[in-house]
Amino acid sequence: MCMIISGSLAIADTINTIQTTSISTTAVHIEIEDFTQDDSIEQNALLLMPGDSVSFVPKVVNYGTPCYIRAKIDVKMDGKSEDVETFIGGISSSLEKRGDYYYYNNIVGENETIDIFETVKLPSNIENTYQGKELLVEVHAEAVQARNFDPGGQWNIEIEETLDRHYSISDDTEPVESKVIYQNETEKYIKNSNPFFLESVNLVPGDEIQEEILIENIQYPSKFTLDIQSKNNDGQDIDLLEKVMLKITASDGTQIYNGSIKDYTLREIANLNSGETKELIATISLPAELGNEYALKKASILWIYNGEYEGKENPDVIIDPDEKDSQNGNKTPITGDIKLDFYLVLFILSTIGLFSTIAINNKKENLEER
Amino acid sequence: MKTNSKSNRKKLIAVALLLCLVLLIGGISAYFTDKTETLSNTYTVGNIEIELTEPSWVAANAQGIMPGDELPKDPTVENTGSSDAYVFVKVSIPTGTVDGTADTELFTLVNSNDQDGVNAGWVQVSRTAETGKVTYVYAYASATELTPVESGDTATLFNKVRFVNPTDAATTTLTNGSIDVTAYAIQTNNIPATTAPATVFANFGE
Numbered sequence: 001m002c003m004i005i006s007g008s009l010a011i012a013d014t015i016n017t018i019q020t021t022s023i024s025t026t027a028v029h030i031e032i033e034d035f036t037q038d039d040s041i042e043q044n045a046l047l048l049m050p051g052d053s054v055s056f057v058p059k060v061v062n063y064g065t066p067c068y069i070r071a072k073i074d075v076k077m078d079g080k081s082e083d084v085e086t087f088i089g090g091i092s093s094s095l096e097k098r099g100d101y102y103y104y105n106n107i108v109g110e111n112e113t114i115d116i117f118e119t120v121k122l123p124s125n126i127e128n129t130y131q132g133k134e135l136l137v138e139v140h141a142e143a144v145q146a147r148n149f150d151p152g153g154q155w156n157i158e159i160e161e162t163l164d165r166h167y168s169i170s171d172d173t174e175p176v177e178s179k180v181i182y183q184n185e186t187e188k189y190i191k192n193s194n195p196f197f198l199e200s201v202n203l204v205p206g207d208e209i210q211e212e213i214l215i216e217n218i219q220y221p222s223k224f225t226l227d228i229q230s231k232n233n234d235g236q237d238i239d240l241l242e243k244v245m246l247k248i249t250a251s252d253g254t255q256i257y258n259g260s261i262k263d264y265t266l267r268e269i270a271n272l273n274s275g276e277t278k279e280l281i282a283t284i285s286l287p288a289e290l291g292n293e294y295a296l297k298k299a300s301i302l303w304i305y306n307g308e309y310e311g312k313e314n315p316d317v318i319i320d321p322d323e324k325d326s327q328n329g330n331k332t333p334i335t336g337d338i339k340l341d342f343y344l345v346l347f348i349l350s351t352i353g354l355f356s357t358i359a360i361n362n363k364k365e366n367l368e369e370r
Numbered sequence: 371m372k373t374n375s376k377s378n379r380k381k382l383i384a385v386a387l388l389l390c391l392v393l394l395i396g397g398i399s400a401y402f403t404d405k406t407e408t409l410s411n412t413y414t415v416g417n418i419e420i421e422l423t424e425p426s427w428v429a430a431n432a433q434g435i436m437p438g439d440e441l442p443k444d445p446t447v448e449n450t451g452s453s454d455a456y457v458f459v460k461v462s463i464p465t466g467t468v469d470g471t472a473d474t475e476l477f478t479l480v481n482s483n484d485q486d487g488v489n490a491g492w493v494q495v496s497r498t499a500e501t502g503k504v505t506y507v508y509a510y511a512s513a514t515e516l517t518p519v520e521s522g523d524t525a526t527l528f529n530k531v532r533f534v535n536p537t538d539a540a541t542t543t544l545t546n547g548s549i550d551v552t553a554y555a556i557q558t559n560n561i562p563a564t565t566a567p568a569t570v571f572a573n574f575g576e
Binding site: 025026027028029030032034046047048051052054056058060064065067077120122124126130131132133135136137138139140141142143144145149157158159160161162204205206288289290291292295 | 557
């Protein structure tokens with residue numbers, strides 16, 4: 001019985017840190033708009049004579065993430081391709097002709113607009129053979145994410161249309177969620193970059209974000225684990241977590257995890273003696289091979305740190321994270337340990353048993369004395 | 371040795387295929403992209419088209435004409451195109467020796483008022499004398515500016531020609547000849563009406 005009591009004093013306590021990180025992808029979204037002034041077109045403007053020049057002002061507006069833009073201009077006379085610059089006037093000096101496209105060499109920022117050209121013209125020296133023919137001018141623009149893309153030369157990529165033509169990055173005002181909850185003064189043990197992965201929103205393929213996790217064990221020999229769970233809210237794109245990669249490495253180069261976030265399972269990240277520290281680098285990345293099908297996805301994950309140690313004399317009170325989160329409506333899972341309650345009951349039962357034994361012994365002794 | 375060589379070749383091919391596969395996998399990358407709709411505008415190149423006719427001309431009347439005869443001949447230019455046009459007409463008149471004067475024009479143009487000369491609304495641009503003929507160029511214009519002939523409208527340069535009437539047959543030499551009439555038209559767009567008719571006519575390369 002005494003053995004049991006002394007064992008219950010060397011209880012294992014837990015410390016928890018719960019942290020939520022938002023992960024989202026952005027999208028490339030451009031529109032081409034005709035800024036031709038109506039009053040600049042004469043009544044018969046669509047009937048061109050040699051030397052005529054009529055207003056046609058296509059502009060490209062960027063509603064999505066910063067991107068590179070190129071435009072293709074086609075001029076056809078009765079279906080036969082013609083030299084673009086013979087019939088198109090005022091081509092923006094910011095555009096550079098490479099192959100079949102006119103490339104805008106600078107990054108086009110959010111809500112920025114670029115000009116393509118200003119007029120359609122019929123040269124004054126055009127031959128009589130063009131009389132009565134139909135002149136067709138077509139222009140469209142293509143865009144690719146600016147980050148992680150080399151815009152030099154002719155883009156050798158497949159350009160696909162965005163899946164959401166209503167998306168506007170300026171309307172995407174949902175606040176970024178990245179919070180850290182320290183329990184039982186655990187900030188003494190685990191120090192993340194704060195805010196943690198705040199830039200993991202509006203990702204594009206090829207993005208990579210690194211943050212630091214510093215574990216400082218200042219008191220007791222402890223084992224620290226990290227679990228990652230998807231936050232079970234509506235509107236989550238869990239398939240995004242299959243593609244977002246997580247790599248955790250220690251400063252000594254030891255790899256703790258390298259795989260998709262969805263496949264991550266609870267694992268030990270440090271086992272430290274008192275006074276030891278361990279530095280981890282967590283890297284979240286979106287693979288470069290992902291295409292538009294992964295644009296505009298959103299998901300949140302919970303980083304759940306758990307520490308176990310022995311020998312602490314005055315265990316701190318664990319605060320239920322739901323109590324904190326209930327104020328802002330968030331619900332986070334409770335990952336606290338129930339060992340304390342179990343040992344408390346055992347301690348009380350042992351004490352009752354001890355006192356009962358003493359009482360019975362005393363009673364026996366009293367009867368023998370009588 | 372042969373077997374070794376074959377085996378090495380197979381290994382080499384396998385390594386090459388593997389390398390290709392690795393390069394292919396490693397080289398795959400996609401990006402977030404977008405492509406706009408196509409803006410398009412269609413224009414029609416205007417056409418300048420004219421037709422030259424002589425409604426009063428009867429070819430048979432021109433056979434065996436006598437000095438002083440007048441023949442109905444009314445070169446008329448109709449704008450059959452879609453756009454307004456400036457119109458020019460070139461007339462070549464045969465020449466001969468009349469009453470001892472060489473290179474005399476054998477026909478005189480007569481207007482709708484039975485007066486010598488072309489109809490009102492035409493101005494002479496040039497006169498060029500060559501062997502056997504004199505060539506005139508006329509523009510449909512006022513004294514100050516060119517007059518557009520609108521689509522569907524017509525303009526008649528003159529209405530008759532009068533054969534010369536010599537007084538001294540001994541010093542007159544008449545030969546067969548023809549009066550050649552050619553019409554020209556050019557767009558009015560981008561050509562100010564006040565441009566000198568000779569300058570505009572130069573566009574025809576005459």
